[in-house]
Amino acid sequence: MLNIRPSQACDLPAIAAIYRHHVLYGTGTFETDPPSAQEMAARREDVLSKELPYLIAEDDAGRLLGFAYANWFKPRPAYRFSAEDSVYVLDSARGQGVGRRLLQALVTDCEAAGVRKLLAVIGDSANTGSIGLHRSTGFVPAGTLRSMGWKFGRWLDIVLMEKTLGTGDRSPPVEK
Numbered sequence: 001m002l003n004i005r006p007s008q009a010c011d012l013p014a015i016a017a018i019y020r021h022h023v024l025y026g027t028g029t030f031e032t033d034p035p036s037a038q039e040m041a042a043r044r045e046d047v048l049s050k051e052l053p054y055l056i057a058e059d060d061a062g063r064l065l066g067f068a069y070a071n072w073f074k075p076r077p078a079y080r081f082s083a084e085d086s087v088y089v090l091d092s093a094r095g096q097g098v099g100r101r102l103l104q105a106l107v108t109d110c111e112a113a114g115v116r117k118l119l120a121v122i123g124d125s126a127n128t129g130s131i132g133l134h135r136s137t138g139f140v141p142a143g144t145l146r147s148m149g150w151k152f153g154r155w156l157d158i159v160l161m162e163k164t165l166g167t168g169d170r171s172p173p174v175e176k
């Protein structure tokens, strides 16, 4: 059984370990040096301070299998109803539905938080896992930015996908 719940500070070591793997070996993130424990904690605090979701998935044994969070697309305040999602799954647990469960829960929580647009900024147009995950969760393509990153000795695209939440732009957002 898979359990999705809000993250706690004590989850941070397992979260950091999952992210570290994807920084070192994957192209889904354009970071090249794994962030410190303090930096991972600060990023989580930033998400929570904006009343946005930061979730984890765990199995019956309490093993953390993945995490997902949303943050403003950009820090400037007019972006506060447009959030970018991030989803990372333990390498050995990929392809088993963990990412989909996390992203579905994140969509639900973002909508409840008043977010009107979710954006996926996907590293690498060859990232079939992330593109497939977002497509299966109702995101639609919003364009590809060619050769935006350089990692592992090759140019990497950014694939943009978007999903409208709630009433989208058909009504003004609700201020907190």
Ligand SMILES: CC(C)(COP(=O)(O)OP(=O)(O)OC[C@H]1O[C@@H](n2cnc3c(N)ncnc32)[C@H](O)[C@@H]1OP(=O)(O)O)[C@@H](O)C(=O)NCCC(=O)NCCS
Residues within 6 Å of the ligand: 022, 026, 027, 028, 029, 085, 086, 087, 088, 089, 090, 093, 094, 095, 096, 097, 098, 099, 100, 101, 120, 121, 122, 123, 127, 128, 129, 130, 131, 132, 133, 134, 136
């Ligand atoms: C992207 C990622 C989060 C997906 O999580 P996951 O648990 O492996 O994905 P799921 O098993 O839940 O699959 C979700 C959907 O994506 C599809 N999918 C998953 N991996 C795929 C692949 N390699 N190729 C094509 N489709 C894929 C599945 O078929 C499924 O679609 P369905 O609902 O129509 O059956 C995970 O692979 C990962 O951590 N990747 C590296 C980090 C990364 O790129 N994160 C995204 C940053 S934007």
